[in-house]
Amino acid sequence: MTNPYSPKERMKLPRLPMPERDPAVRGHDFGEVNLGFEPDVAREESLRCLECAKPTCNHGCPVGVKVKEFVALIEAGDYLAAAAKIREDNALPAVTGRVCPQEDQCEGACLLGKRGKPLAIGHLERFVADWEREAGVVGLPVNAPATGKKVAIVGSGPAGLAAAGDLIQRGHEVRVFEALHEIGGVLLYGIPEFRLPKEIVRQDVDGLRRMGVQFETNVVVGKTVTLDELMGEEGYDAVFVATGAGLPRFLGIPGEHLCGVYSANEFLTRVNLMKAYRFPESDEPVYDCRDKVVAVVGGGNTALDSIRTALRLGAREAFLIYRRSAGEMPARAEEVHHAKDEGIQFLTLTNPVELLGDDRARLRAARCVKMELGDPDASGRRQSTPIPGSEFEVPLDVIIIAVGTGANPIIQSTTPDLQTNRRGYIAADPETLRTSKPGVFAGGDIVTGAATVILAMGAGRKAARSMHEYLVSGAWEGAAAGNGGLRVLG
């Protein structure tokens, strides 16, 4: 089949919108917000691709998905081949089609976007994965012959899974260790069902399993088994540490011990991984949000995920409290737009200074102060400072603290020769992701601090390339040395 439209005509075709569920309905359940493309819509959208001789979209992708090639396969109606093509570079197509900030990546680099709207690459990627699931088939790339090398991956979040997908294709034996009881890391405990159904994560994990990746849950590396034991008696030739940003930050203000005060990690883990929204059908409870007033503190995607979750648990009023103005919010535009549609109220330029409780130590209010913006700092972001005398109380039943995470120290503290920076993140060379310990690589949030799913996947791919080089050559050189190898964001 050839594209019936000339490039000039393609420029004029409108970008097809993603169908969404009605905000008034979806705000009360955990069903997915976006509905996905039908095959005819996907094919129609694929025809907009300019098929650039020198495409730029794949350079915009942190994992380098061959966009032009998989879109051409959609156009040809061979969706299974399109899936296999994506999977060559991206182990989690069903996931990234939903949670990537495509506007800043592939679609941001799409030539169509210079004049009009870019090709809906994210929606097309999601379509391919949805089609696979509905058809009950998986398009798998072909693995290289077995090398006889064994690789351990610590952490089954996006960085670990992306690395697993690449290393298995290169012929290595790959085993992924996960501390929790299910594979997926932040994709399971962090991102809510309405944005990323757990079934979708399981689909991508199952794809990896079929490619030959082994998984072991309930292993806290550093406690259950140490890195040295993995590389010693368990015989692994290399290890990739991708444990994520598993340490919640609190505000450090009075009253954070009150009942009804959660870290975003805890609130989301209870609701997502432990399915507390189904209590008592599921055993794990969460504070009853029905007809309550709930606030989240923070301006990132996790803050939005948390407060939209609270809304779905039945909150009467849901606030987002952010110390800067809306323009400084690091969250994705699409998520902010969804949240506003659903009725989340934004209290910007506001910061809590104390949490107040009743006689049973249950949260009753947050004392907040109004903030004003100053000049941009070295990072270019405008800092905010409190306005004296502007304090006021917001009556609240539940507050969720979503102001970022730190480095979980479990592995570092049991691996003396693994160097960390002063903030506790693992020091790794930015190009090779080699750590100070021979054979050990690290990447994702445990190196960079909290970032996005796709950036973690990019780190996973980079680690896989570097580990493959090491496994083939056996040479350990140019390892990261202390501060020289640091990459710390924000």
Add this chain to the structure above:
Amino acid sequence: MFPIVEARFLAPDVKLFRLSSSRIAKKRQAGQFVIIRLHEDGERIPLTIAGSADDGTITLIVQGIGKTTKLLNRLEAGDAILDVVGPLGQASEVELFGTVVVIGGGVGTAIAYPTAVALHQAGNRVIGILGARNRDLLILEKEMGAVCDQLIVTTDDGSYGRHGLVTTALAEVIAAEKVDRVLAIGPVPMMRAVAEVTRPLGIKTIVSLNSIMVDGTGMCGGCRVLVAGAAKFACVDGPEFDAHEVDFTVLQQRNAMYRDAEAESLRTFLADPEKDLDRVRTSCQLHEVTP
């Protein structure tokens, strides 16, 4: 999936389990715990490891209080626990302190026991004080007796040992000889009362905190407790802390956070226990097919 190789009641509602987990058996130290989950819709709860053996088994001693512990106590040898992760938390501090009083209140004795063993092996003079509501609820008396130079048993109703509280017995021991350290594990009011006995005398006192946990790796922060005015995570910084620095009021308040939900969960379970037992067995069978 972790097969149960032995299960027997030690007292009404208190059951001992031995289960296969070679990784945990090999690594665990006194004072550490595991987190378990019984079926696909189960909650995660922490349980202190009471012991381990060279055959790759660990021992858990469980008091049936809420839904999950009561469900667990219905399982028998031949059943399995879906998820067991550990060993988690810091190990007990064990060195030659001199004379150490180890106090176990109720099922807290099961948590204190492995540390009593380790303290004994380190050469300490160990004085055990076990407290129970009545004779039937007393556990591990023989085992504790084997590692203690002196063992005192108290019961609230006087049905066995001395009539009275562990704190009275502790005060008598302290009056009689020099005590270098106290380890007290049991209900929060007991641990708080012990702390008040030793505080004026400046005797270092350690307690093990049973706060509510989810992941057990420091990732969620739900188990935070106030120690010397600062937030600590019981799962990774603890579970043992200096009793004189612990804010027991906050611990009790936070432990009561889900009281209504816990009551509802227990009610639903007791109305139809077979439903959850089926879920345990189905989850474990499924897990055998696709690990």
